[in-house]
Amino acid sequence: MESFRSNPFRPGAGRVPPELAGRDVILGQVAGVMEQVIEASEGDRPIVISGLRGVGKTVLLNEFVRNATESRRWIAVKVEAIAGGSLRKTLAQALHLELRKLATPGEQIRDQVARLLRVFRSFQLTVDPAGTYSFGFTVEAMPGRADTGDFERDILDLFEELGLTARDLGMGVLVAIDELQDAPKTDLNGLNVALHTLGQAPRPVPIVFIGAGLPSLPSVLADATSYAERLYDYRHLGLLNxxxxxxxxxxxxxxxxxxxxxxxxxxxxxxxxxxxxxxxxxxxxxxxxxxxxxxxxxxxxxxxxxxxxxxxxxxxxxxxWDRATPAQRDMMKAMAKDKDRPSAIQDLVQRTGKSRTSDLSVSRNELIKNGHIYSPDRGYVAFTVPGMADFIARKHSD
Ligand SMILES: Nc1ncnc2c1ncn2[C@@H]1O[C@H](COP(=O)(O)OP(=O)(O)OP(=O)(O)O)[C@@H](O)[C@H]1O
Ligand SMILES: [Mg+2]
The missing domain is CATH 1.10.8 (Helicase, Ruva Protein; domain 3)
Known part of the structure; x- marks a missing residue:
């Protein structure tokens, strides 16, 4: 009886909730896209899912990847971008583990898979020159593919090769990147260009790309490459009704x-x-x-x-709150007066007793960089965590 009544609820980052409420529509849509991609062996528009902290982005991404892996029809990787860390490195590590599954030693490896492994090796060697990640057998790098050290060109080569291999095997490729807003701008530009180029092929390779991150992500991507606004299929993940x-x-x-x-x-x-x-x-x-x-x-x-x-x-x-400087706290206190609605910078200037917008720009930029706030519109800021305004009003308003 004890385990029957064990606590089902799961607070905490990325923990699978006992009931994934209110996400049937997006789950169904992504499943539909993925099915179509496998069926036609042709890629579709990359997807970006954005939402506030703790609304369930990671849980969703994990669900997509789990479903893909369980179906055994996908080469599927999920990574998390970190500020200051290169996407090349995290992708190389995750792909290494995934590709080992395609290349069980002893088995006869198909030509296309062997080719993919060589291109992957090229890509990998630029971050891991010692070649620490092995496949249990020798894989020579392929000169001229994914080995320039320029992320934009190399990731394109790698994605192309992954897609062709997946097609050859009757599979698809799922690449999911969480916290994408934290990736370095040059990496984001490289990613945008590569996905854009892939999408322009007469028959795009069967790749599904899903990026997830804070509400700032669409504008972060657009900052990196102007056409990013039209490149992605943007989905907003909201609060539950x-x-x-x-x-x-x-x-x-x-x-x-x-x-x-x-x-x-x-x-x-x-x-x-x-x-x-x-x-x-x-x-x-x-x-x-x-x-x-x-x-x-x-x-x-x-x-x-x-x-x-x-x-x-x-x-x-x-x-x-503890990590914020006094100036940042003043700004957040002023923001809290708007409850969970976005605050106009103009109003914040007044409320903090400043005279110009630029007086707040240091705090604004630091708070954005720390991921505490974002700018939903020009001249506006809002908290990235639901309930932050309420917390400040309860605990720290004077
Ligand atoms: N649809 C849902 N129904 C019920 N609980 C959910 C749902 N989605 C997520 N949760 C729960 O909410 C919490 C946060 O989920 P998750 O870590 O995926 O959020 P997130 O958007 O990735 O947050 P962050 O921006 O901080 O990374 C977890 O405890 C999870 O179990
Ligand atoms: Mg998350």
Whole structure:
């Protein structure tokens, strides 16, 4: 009985939620694109998914990759871009692991696969000259393919070769990059150019590219290459509506024979405000707070919400606050007055007692760089974490 009633909720970065609520449309659309790509053995437009912190971007990407891997019809890799780290290196590492699966030693390797491995080796040698990653047998680099050291040209060669090989094997290629806004600008430009070039072939190779990141990602990509605006199929991942939040909370409970009382559910929904991360935190603490095994009451909800709020305050909001400089805090306090709506820089100038927009530009740029805020529109800024404004209003307003 114990495990039947074990806590199903999963707060934390990238943790698979017990119920992936409100994402059926995007899951269906991406599945549709992928099916089409395999069927026609032809690539489609690259996809970009953007959304605030903790709305479930990583969970979605993982789901796409898991489905692809399970179907055994995809060469699938997922990497996370990190500020200051090159995409070439992370991609080379992830692809190495994936390509080893295509090249089990002892088996007769198809010509096209052997060719792909050689092109991959060229690509890899530019980041790992010692050739540490091995395939268990010798793979010579292929001169003139993916070996210039110029990311833009090499990634194009590599993607092309991956696509041709996948086609040869009746498979597709899935490349997923999380936190894409953090990749170096030159890498983003290289990626844009490569994907653009691939898309222009008479019969594009069967690659599906999915990038995910903060709401700033579309403009970061456009900054790197002007035509990026038209290159990608942009999808915004939003907060959950009431029905979706309800599903996220009640389905996992029902599966364990536990029922939410209506008033408890209303209280939890109000506290959660559609934020998936907070839904998991609330779910978890409310679950643990229940006084009887098969029911969640008002009281349980009140206690659990309180504990969840404390935990998220400490873990998510306070740590960001602590890392901010006094000037950055002033700016965030001024922003918090707009609640979860974007703030006009003009208003912030006034609220912080400054005289010019440029007086705020250092704080603005630093906060953007740290990923605390983003600019949804010219002259506006907004928090990247839902609930940050509320946290500041509760804890740090004077
Ligand atoms: N559709 C959903 N329904 C319920 N819970 C969800 C949903 N999507 C994500 N979650 C939960 O929300 C939390 C955050 O998910 P995830 O790490 O994927 O967000 P993210 O958008 O990648 O955040 P970040 O921008 O910080 O990387 C996890 O605990 C996850 O289980
Ligand atoms: Mg994430």
């Amino acid at each position: 009431d029905a979706e939040t309800t599903t996220a909370l009640t389905k996992p409970a029902e599966a364990r024979g536990v029922e939410w009382e209506e008033s408890a559910l209303v209280a939890a929904r109000r506290a959660i405000g559609g934020y998936p991360y907070f839904a998991q935190a609330c779910g978890k603490h409310v679950w643990d707070a229940r006084a009887v095994p098969d029911r969640i009451t008002d009281d349980d909800a009140r206690v659990g919400i309180e504990l969840a709020r404390d935990e998220v305050d400490r873990g998510l909001y306070q740590s960001r």
